[in-house]
Amino acid sequence: MTAYRLRLAGALMAAAGLAQAQTAAPAGSRPSSQGWQACQALKTEPAAQLACFQAWADSQSANTPPASASSAAPPASVTTAPANPATGQPAAQVLLLPALNTDAPDGKPVGCRNNNYSDLSKFWELQRGTDCDTFAIRGYRPISLSVVASDSVNQQPSSPATGHTALTSQTYRRTENKIQLSVRTKVAKGLLKSGPDDEDDQDSLWFGYTQQSYWQLFNSALSRPFRSTDHEPEVIYIYPHQIPLAGGWNYRLSGLGLVHQSNGQALPLSRSWNRVYLMGAAEKVLGPESSLALQGRAWRRLREKSGDDDNPGIENYVGRAELAGRWQLSRSNSLGLTLRHSLKKEARGSARLDWTLAPASSPSYTGLRYHLQLFSGYGDSLLDYNRKRNVLSLGLSLVDW
Known part of the structure; x- marks a missing residue:
């Protein structure tokens, strides 16, 4: 039990350290992939791995700037997901779709079948x-x-x-x-x-x-x-x-x-x-x-x-x-x-x-x-x-x- 607690504490400290490092990183720099890989290495300890992944996900969310309310939806783009060393799966390309735009070309919402009308x-x-x-x-x-x-x-x-x-x-x-x-x-x-x-x-x-x-x-x-x-x-x-x-x-x-x-x-x-x-x-x-x-x-x-x-x-x-x-x-x-x-x-x-x-x-x-x-x-x-x-x-x- 003591060894398990030490491993869990170590994983959380590693994830916390990664979050601090990414917070201090200059804008536009790529976050390190070692955080999620460190969590993947804890697959024999499910609870520790889950806590590690959660800490890593929180650090990613903290580094995502809020979208501007006035900005247009971004175009579709292709990104590359990291490889999985545990399973040997190669890196895969993932298509990121923009948010659907429900506004008319003049910027006003389309009121199709609006029950506020007769x-x-x-x-x-x-x-x-x-x-x-x-x-x-x-x-x-x-x-x-x-x-x-x-x-x-x-x-x-x-x-x-x-x-x-x-x-x-x-x-x-x-x-x-x-x-x-x-x-x-x-x-x-x-x-x-x-x-x-x-x-x-x-x-x-x-x-x-x-x-x-x-x-x-x-x-x-x-x-x-x-x-x-x-x-x-x-x-x-x-x-x-x-x-x-x-x-x-x-x-x-x-x-x-x-x-x-x-x-x-x-x-x-x-x-x-x-x-x-x-x-x-x-x-x-x-x-x-x-x-x-x-x-x-x-x-x-x-x-x-x-x-x-x-x-x-x-x-x-x-x-x-x-x-x-x-x-x-x-x-x-x-x-x-x-x-x-x-x-x-x-x-x-x-x-x-x-x-x-x-x-x-x-x-x-x-x-x-x-x-x-x-x-x-x-x-x-x-x-x-x-x-x-x-x-x-x-x-x-x-x-x-």
Whole structure:
């Protein structure tokens, strides 16, 4: 026991001496490597070796100058770790990475998904403090997978255009699957409106893409085909506002969009049209995690030659305007209602009710939602643009709100 104490005391004195020597060394000189090698020699005495290494580590920390708060993160560099004489391992090069920089180029922190801002501001990144920068993928409409039951299914799609009516009927089933993919990215920002402060508004230009498919998964007799797939790319310009309205509402944005929608099929099932639309949105904050939002859109179809029109009069069925409302009851629970109208005396259009609810196991930290949807009207798909359907969908969705 006396010999062990002497060895431990000797190791600590050696480490202390090394620390004093390094403290007195001029700035910029390399510390001696004998400290850690002396500790390595005590491998037969674990407690003494641990104490020696601790004293050596403390001496290294004491000699490290504090980083300047205003200095930039250093670039990545390569250094050489010392050889290990006990194991015979040669010296190895180690890559030292700089600290990650989470600041924007102008020096202000990027406030991506900052919960201090409203839902509309976060979704469309209307303010400097909600900016997630350009060319990153965001969700747009819900990405969903659901089981669908309807009161009818279009077994022989038709259109008034010549050569656009299916020649034979298919034995499609009314129960099927629906898959929706929808993403967007911000192409540009600060084109007409911007500012240096986090509260300042900034306009933006977006590209979005939505794809919706009906899949006859349960129809083995027809080899489970995809009955219909619609593609919808669009370009959207968003101009932010902060205009107080009556009742605690706030008008937050105006927008201009150009959208193409088609099903990518050959005749006689080809369907497509192009629209330009105006939009506006307002919201009312009810609480820390509760709000109301209203968004309106009105569109005009771009004219096509009569010989190129797959679906004449589609706007008389699908509609010319849309009003969408959403009630965010809590961070994990929301209700939405979307109404479309033809704006003609012969009123047609559709109504869609959406209810989303997060799983109880993770209500606040995931975009996963149980999704219940009820649709009634025209335009559930392009093939069904002139056929009224009632559709109930139940499934899972990923949301980006």
